[in-house]
Amino acid sequence: MSAPATPIAAPDIRTGVDVAPGRARPRGRAWDSLVEGWLRGHTFLIYLFLYIPIVVVVVFSFNGTSRRVAQWEGFSLRWYDSVLHDTVVQGALYNSFRVAFATAILSTVFGTMAALGLQRAPRWFRAPFEALTFVSIIVPEIVIALSTLVFYSTSFDVVHSILGIRWRLGYETIVGAHALFNISLVMLLVRARLSGMDRTHVEASFDLYGTPWRTFWQITFPQLLPAIVAGFLLSFTFSFDDYVITYFVSGAGTTTLPLYVFSTIRKGVTPATNAVAAVMLLITLSILVVGQFLVWRNARRSGQRGAQASVAGMITEQSGG
Amino acid sequence: MLPASAWYLILLVAPLLIVVVMSFGTKSRFGGYEPAFILDNYADALDPNRVSPFITSLALAVSGTLLCLLAALPIAYFIATRGGSRKSLLIVLLIVPFWTSFLIRTYAWLTILGPDGLGGIIGGIIGEPSFRILGTPAAVLLGVVYGYLPLMVFPIYVTMERMDRTLIEASKDLGANRWATFRQVTLPITSTGLITGSILVFIPLMGEYVVPAILGYGRVFLIGNQLVLQFLESRNWPEGAARAVVLIVIMLVSVVFYLWFVNRGRRTREVSVL
Numbered sequence: 001m002s003a004p005a006t007p008i009a010a011p012d013i014r015t016g017v018d019v020a021p022g023r024a025r026p027r028g029r030a031w032d033s034l035v036e037g038w039l040r041g042h043t044f045l046i047y048l049f050l051y052i053p054i055v056v057v058v059v060f061s062f063n064g065t066s067r068r069v070a071q072w073e074g075f076s077l078r079w080y081d082s083v084l085h086d087t088v089v090q091g092a093l094y095n096s097f098r099v100a101f102a103t104a105i106l107s108t109v110f111g112t113m114a115a116l117g118l119q120r121a122p123r124w125f126r127a128p129f130e131a132l133t134f135v136s137i138i139v140p141e142i143v144i145a146l147s148t149l150v151f152y153s154t155s156f157d158v159v160h161s162i163l164g165i166r167w168r169l170g171y172e173t174i175v176g177a178h179a180l181f182n183i184s185l186v187m188l189l190v191r192a193r194l195s196g197m198d199r200t201h202v203e204a205s206f207d208l209y210g211t212p213w214r215t216f217w218q219i220t221f222p223q224l225l226p227a228i229v230a231g232f233l234l235s236f237t238f239s240f241d242d243y244v245i246t247y248f249v250s251g252a253g254t255t256t257l258p259l260y261v262f263s264t265i266r267k268g269v270t271p272a273t274n275a276v277a278a279v280m281l282l283i284t285l286s287i288l289v290v291g292q293f294l295v296w297r298n299a300r301r302s303g304q305r306g307a308q309a310s311v312a313g314m315i316t317e318q319s320g321g
Numbered sequence: 322m323l324p325a326s327a328w329y330l331i332l333l334v335a336p337l338l339i340v341v342v343m344s345f346g347t348k349s350r351f352g353g354y355e356p357a358f359i360l361d362n363y364a365d366a367l368d369p370n371r372v373s374p375f376i377t378s379l380a381l382a383v384s385g386t387l388l389c390l391l392a393a394l395p396i397a398y399f400i401a402t403r404g405g406s407r408k409s410l411l412i413v414l415l416i417v418p419f420w421t422s423f424l425i426r427t428y429a430w431l432t433i434l435g436p437d438g439l440g441g442i443i444g445g446i447i448g449e450p451s452f453r454i455l456g457t458p459a460a461v462l463l464g465v466v467y468g469y470l471p472l473m474v475f476p477i478y479v480t481m482e483r484m485d486r487t488l489i490e491a492s493k494d495l496g497a498n499r500w501a502t503f504r505q506v507t508l509p510i511t512s513t514g515l516i517t518g519s520i521l522v523f524i525p526l527m528g529e530y531v532v533p534a535i536l537g538y539g540r541v542f543l544i545g546n547q548l549v550l551q552f553l554e555s556r557n558w559p560e561g562a563a564r565a566v567v568l569i570v571i572m573l574v575s576v577v578f579y580l581w582f583v584n585r586g587r588r589t590r591e592v593s594v595l
């Protein structure tokens with residue numbers, strides 16, 4: 001947008017004062033459009049920056065080459081064919097699903113329970129509980145990973161010396177460690193939803209002699225559903241994609257997909273690695289789409305609109321609150 | 322509530338306490354842990370010749386957080402003030418990459434920066450065939466900014482979005498130009514978002530392992546790499562535990578200092594991170 005050649009702002013006739021600088025002067029306008037252009041350009045480049053790596057992985061997974069990943073030798077599905085028939089990949093995929101599903105169920109149930117319970121909890125209980133929630137979310141993954149490993153190993157030794165049973169690292173230990181972070185996450189999402197909820201329906205239900213049980217399932221639960229669904233899906237994907245914690249607390253035979261991918265990267269990225277990665281991307285993205293669809297359908301029924309009615313909206317809200 | 326409390330106590334509080342106890346112990350002959358009360362592990366962790374992983378991590382975390390801040394501010398501002406009806410779409414587009422596997426998004430840079438990618442191209446231009454990006458601190462810095470940028474954008478965007486837009490009008494009516502308005506009105510009001518974002522990025526950066534392991538080829542050696550080495554490879558747990566405790570203390574001190582620094586002279590103290 002070019003600045004029209006307007007004369008330099010004349011003093012206002014009534015007040016005798018120059019009109020606001022930086023608005024009417026041609027130089028100010030040119031500057032303004034420069035800033036606008038820069039904002040647009042910067043935003044565009046950041047989106048490009050965020051998506052290029054994902055596109056690269058997907059595109060090169062179709063590379064027909066058998067040597068170097070980054071040299072294009074024609075479109076081919078051979079790598080998908082080979083990884084999907086690879087029993088190691090199949091096993092890792094199965095392990096990942098099993099861990100993520102168990103983590104998501106556990107975190108959603110316990111996280112929702114905690115959010116509901118905290119509403120009526122006394123202050124002396126609430127403050128330390130909230131502090132622990134905060135710590136479990138903010139502490140770097142590696143600290144959670146190493147401390148749970150040390151804990152498992154120490155307590156397994158104690159169990160062994162008392163009961164003579166030898167417990168080992170495996171599914172249960174991975175799920176336990178994953179659930180720690182995810183319970184807190186679900187709880188935050190559900191609490192945010194609870195605080196924005198209309199209490200009058202609950203009160204009306206009690207006035208009409210609804211039992212607490214029926215009130216929960218017929219009034220509270222449907223209103224909380226978007227947050228619960230979002231929590232379930234987030235927990236699932238976090239658990240499905242997690243590398244650091246799983247690396248520390250997994251045992252023999254519980255290799256998940258991220259662990260498999262990491263070990264192949266160490267040997268050098270191949271088109272097969274990219275194919276596995278593309279399958280992982282497809283799985284997490286379809287979960288996102290399904291979740292978004294469920295939340296939208298629920299929102300349409302209850303007449304909500306806008307950003308609040310999206311999984312994304314809820315995550316953003318939470319990060320700022 | 323009860324299961325969640327049990328989870329916190331058993332899998333958060335107890336493990337952290339055990340780590341603290343273990344950090345004062347010694348390594349038994351078979352690689353396990355032997356109770357003791359010695360400070361050798363801390364002396365080792367803080368030995369001037371061996372603190373470099375801490376310093377590298379701190380340098381990376383500070384520069385990474387600053388870069389994220391610089392990259393995130395304009396985009397958050399753009400979406401909040403110019404987004405219009407596309408706001409939701411723009412936010413969803415930010416969340417999608419964040420939702421997908423961190424590991425995959427990180428290793429994708431191996432192809433992009435590698436000898437067949439940017440590394441080779443730049444090497445060709447400057448006439449230095451041995452030029453490499455991978456394995457350098459620059460690659461690790463790029464990887465962490467890429468990985469954690471959305472965590473910085475979300476909170477800044479939310480505070481800008483909630484801001485009372487009439488204040489900007491008022492500032493303009495009072496003769497302030499665009500820059501003065503941004504600096505004196507928008508920035509102070511959105512400072513909560515900036516602080517939240519910085520902490521959300523800084524803390525995971527301090528304990529980062531995946532990015533230096535993949536893009537730094539293990540040559541950029543952060544505290545995360547050292548912890549993995551001590552816990553999973555050399556299996557010297559007491560020494561590793563002491564380093565983990567030092568890491569937690571460094572993070573706590575940095576965050577408290579940062580909050581004190583940005584809240585200086587302000588009457589209301591907002592320590593809202595989540």
